[in-house]
Amino acid sequence: MTLQGKTAVITGAASGIGRSMVRRFAAEGATVIGVDIDEAGLAKVAAQMGCAVLVADLTTAEGVAAVAALDIDILCNNAGILDALTPLEDTDDALWDRVLDINLTAPFKLCRAVVPKMVAKGGGVVLNTCSAASLSGGRAGCSYTASKHALLGLTRSIAWYYGARGVRCNAIAPGAIQTKMQMRQPPHEGGMQAYMPYFPTIPPQGKAAEVADVAAFLVSDGARYVNGEVISVDGGWNAY
Ligand SMILES: NC(=O)c1ccc[n+]([C@@H]2O[C@H](COP(=O)([O-])OP(=O)(O)OC[C@H]3O[C@@H](n4cnc5c(N)ncnc54)[C@H](O)[C@@H]3O)[C@@H](O)[C@H]2O)c1
Numbered sequence: 001m002t003l004q005g006k007t008a009v010i011t012g013a014a015s016g017i018g019r020s021m022v023r024r025f026a027a028e029g030a031t032v033i034g035v036d037i038d039e040a041g042l043a044k045v046a047a048q049m050g051c052a053v054l055v056a057d058l059t060t061a062e063g064v065a066a067v068a069a070l071d072i073d074i075l076c077n078n079a080g081i082l083d084a085l086t087p088l089e090d091t092d093d094a095l096w097d098r099v100l101d102i103n104l105t106a107p108f109k110l111c112r113a114v115v116p117k118m119v120a121k122g123g124g125v126v127l128n129t130c131s132a133a134s135l136s137g138g139r140a141g142c143s144y145t146a147s148k149h150a151l152l153g154l155t156r157s158i159a160w161y162y163g164a165r166g167v168r169c170n171a172i173a174p175g176a177i178q179t180k181m182q183m184r185q186p187p188h189e190g191g192m193q194a195y196m197p198y199f200p201t202i203p204p205q206g207k208a209a210e211v212a213d214v215a216a217f218l219v220s221d222g223a224r225y226v227n228g229e230v231i232s233v234d235g236g237w238n239a240y
Helices: 016-027 039-049 061-068 093-120 142-165 189-201 208-219
Strands: 007-011 031-036 052-055 074-077 124-129 167-174 230-233
Touching: 007 016, 016 031, 016 039, 016 074, 016 208, 031 039, 039 052, 061 093, 074 093, 074 208, 093 124, 093 142, 093 167, 124 142, 124 208, 142 167, 167 208, 208 230
Parallel strands: 007 031, 007 074, 031 052, 074 124, 124 167, 167 230
Antiparallel strands: none
């Protein structure tokens, strides 16, 4: 497997799974551009891994335009936020909009801008970071689950429409991975209570590098006949 000669843009690159993707893709020879809203975190990634970086808020038109202006072979829509396990009745408009804006609308707008350019230059690859919550109702709160189900739908739609024109679009569905994501907000009390009986069914937490390994394969030519697929990287959680 090699990504030699490819330019890969990875969103959410300042932390967690995105940062591990930067490391892994660079090790495979890709030219990596890490994108994130977190300027300080990105600076550390650039210093440690020698990649190019772009500070951008992907919920803004300017942020999307800045990324879309790049010449991209591989686009990884990985930036995302959790909803603190908030159930439907306590999901206010602000939470819904924030989660959908970053988890779904940003990948949609980036793909809308980038995929036609990939077609024009003869091909490209998109990889969307979905979630175990793309496949089941009991992995997160209402807005996160809805956003990640919809992101899988976006993935399949792009795969179906653009596969014959040289653009593959797949998804990875991480399970419980050790990153900062869960700690960024305190969990919703009721959501947490509903969730707790099922904790023993969660496999031991995985590492961001284990997700990045699968991502590196999916964006490589080794996966050239894989399109519109979602690969769980969850230690078997989806099998329970
Ligand atoms: N960690 C898990 O258990 C897990 C499980 C399933 C799916 N995921 C998904 O994996 C992806 C990466 O999550 P992670 O666990 O590495 O989380 P993380 O919080 O460590 O990293 C997410 C990154 O996204 C960036 N980001 C957030 N909003 C942004 C915006 N508006 N513009 C640009 N960047 C923005 C953050 O600054 C952060 O660096 C997410 O899409 C998440 O939903 C994570």
